[in-house]
Amino acid sequence: MGSGARTGAERRRTGTTAGRGRAALRAVVAVLLAATAVGLTPSAAGAAPRNPSDAEIGAAEQARADAAARVGQIGAELAQARTRIEALHQAALVALQDYEDKQAAHEAARAAAEAAAAAAVQAAADLQRGRDDVAAFARASYMQGSTSPGITALLSAAGPAELIERSALLDAAGVNRVEVVAGLTVLEEQAAAAEQVARQATEQAAAVQQEAAGLLADAQSQEVEARRQADALDAEEGGLQAELQQAQQVLAGLQGARSAAEQAAEQAAARQAAERQAAAPAPPRTPARPVPTPSAPAPVRPTGGTAGAPSASAAETAIAAARSQLGVPYSWGGGGSNGPSNGIPPDSQLFGFDCSGLTQYAYAQAGIAIGGTSRDQWWLNRNKQVATADLQPGDLLFWGGNRNDYMSITHVAIYIGGGQMIEAPDRGQHVTVARARTSSSTYFGAVRPSAR
Template sequence: MGSGARTCAERSRTGTTTGRGRTARRALVAVLLAATAVGLTPSAAGAAPRNPSDAELGAAQQARADAAARVGQIGAELAQARTHVEELHQQALIALQDYEDKQAAHDAARAAADAAAAAAVQAAADLQQGRDDVASFARASYMQGSTSPGITALLSAAGPAELIERSALLDAAGVNRVEVVAELTVLEQQAATAEQVARQATEQAAAVQQEAAALLASAQSQEVEARRQADALDAREDGLQAELQQAQQVLDGLEGARTAAQEAAARQAAAPAPPRTPARPVATPSAPTPNAPTPVRPTGGTAGAPSTSAAETAIAAARSQLGVPYSWGGGGSNGPSNGIPPDSQLFGFDCSGLTQYAYARAGIAIGGTSRDQWWLNRNKQVAIGDLQPGDLLFWGGDRSDYMSITHVAIYIGGGQMIEAPDRGQHVTIARARTSSSTYFGAVRPSAR
């Protein structure tokens, strides 16, 4: 995975990536059904068209009404289910950022453990050297006679002068012996302490790594489940829409056949042809939507003037990545990379990986995750009316809590931004969604 931020959830509310194949499938169904319906209309050559019975028309009308009713009934359920899926997706993005924070803590703990281990090795070496020094001192003392009983050394003196000299030597040997033993004791204590510190640091690093692994597993599990449920909802909606469309096509075909038959009969009777009854359009019931919450807008701004060169460099770097795939957990300061499961085989960026890369090209470190990028630049906030190219835009679930941030993009001016939107999409230029209810705010990393 990349070294940068790995979260981006704020999508354009005009559609979702999981429905990217839906339009093609519906178009195919429509073509096939239209072709079937044509069989109910008269041929260009010849025989008088068959006039469908009232029973046939009534059955088709009822089938269409039943399909429309099913679509209407399921609409609210689908809307609620999609809300749940989106919440699950947001939770996965938050969990992913938690993992990355914990992974950074593990890296720091691992470095501390390595340093402690090196210190323990050095302390052990110092202790061994101290022991060698004590052994050398003992050998030298023995060879020089300083280890013999003091009274014997004094009594064997040849005269007063030698007696005084030997007394001084014995005193010095005693002092040195005490110093050597004291130094060895200190070295032993230092070695024991260093070993304990190294062991504790290693245990702490291992514990943090386990926490990071658990957070990563949670994030991956939630994201995979969110994608599975989203795909299932799309397939279910496709089936209902196809059913309704088929019923409508059949009804339109029968009504068209009846109109054609009536017109043919009128012409044969040399009577004025009855007016053609147009096919009645059907309105697909849509799911009721709750009242949208009042958009929460950031207040004021504290950022200074931007560095034009830095902002232009960051925007140019982001533009150079247009078309690169979105990859969950992918990208960072060095550019795109493979993401993490379920996108471990997809080379690209997630939202904050892209912005981190853009500003790294300008020589500015803005942090890894989207919420880090907000927090590190929180003293450079920008009001909506003061946005300048190069500013970073953020979205999140709770305007009062930066930990809820799940998406970031880079503003390029003219009400537009560059973003890595979501799965199945690519780095693109999009409308800056500053009026969204989930818009969190903006910062200016290039402010002087």
């Protein structure tokens, strides 16, 4: 894709800049190490520490400032790259929910196809029984002589009574023959129709499955690429910060040497002054004045919300279920009403929950079906919205990219009160208690599934 190509070029450009930054930092560290070796080595055993010159300190400070500027420049580029990676990750989450929606449609289509196939099998069995009935009737008619011309059957009668009986039997046989053949025709039509319905249902299920597979592949490729870029970015940033930290430590060593030398000089001067003014009293110390603690700003209280009062028992059950899963790993696409499960690639070997799997499980334990994806959980409870100021334990909190489009929702958590929530955060993390991020720019809103 075009965005992928741009991202790759920018990564290469960032990598080149980072390489130059690391080279510069290594040079800075070498200079500072040399200066430190000179500045911290005492001239003789027991001698006072050498005080680095102003020129040495100035050069080290300038070198550290230059290195910090280089790291800051690269850090800005890395921050932009991280923003792009986060957008890619969010797109992967949206694609994952598209897949889960389509997969649910596939399951419904497959069930319909199975029902149609069963109906076709039953129709075929009914048809075979009809054919068997026709064959049995033909055999019986032949054995009983009713297939002979009617006049022959009548003429062979032994007497008037048998003549009357034989005539009645022939009339009944003719009527029955018509009914059997008509019934067989209906069964043949029903069997053909059932087979066509089964074939169409199977084709529809296969088409939906193919769409789901395409959506899954798209979600997986975006998530894998987002993780790869994030890991590379973390390694790049970690290396730069380590080199800058080394430069700062060397500079701190020089500054420490100066401080030690100055302290030694002050102590020597103090001893000399004490010897001259042994009788002079020390000046009184002025106690430090306490610094007032600024008061926190009053929180903004949004308005709105349509949910009724919560069911305390349902909310408590859902929260208890969520708490029981604390520490369970985050697994992309994992978990559901029955508890944690293996996710989908790249987390197919990781047993745990994603965000909506955790909340679905929590409310399933309270007997409430809230849907499988985060945006489904919003949509199914959209008439039970809750204002931020009115949040109650058990409410579901949502985050997304566009406040006016619920299809942009990518994360959900369960509020537990006291400004906290339980969530399955993201890869590499575990189900945890966290601060409820309702002031975030991506906060979408809240609903109350337990509302009466």
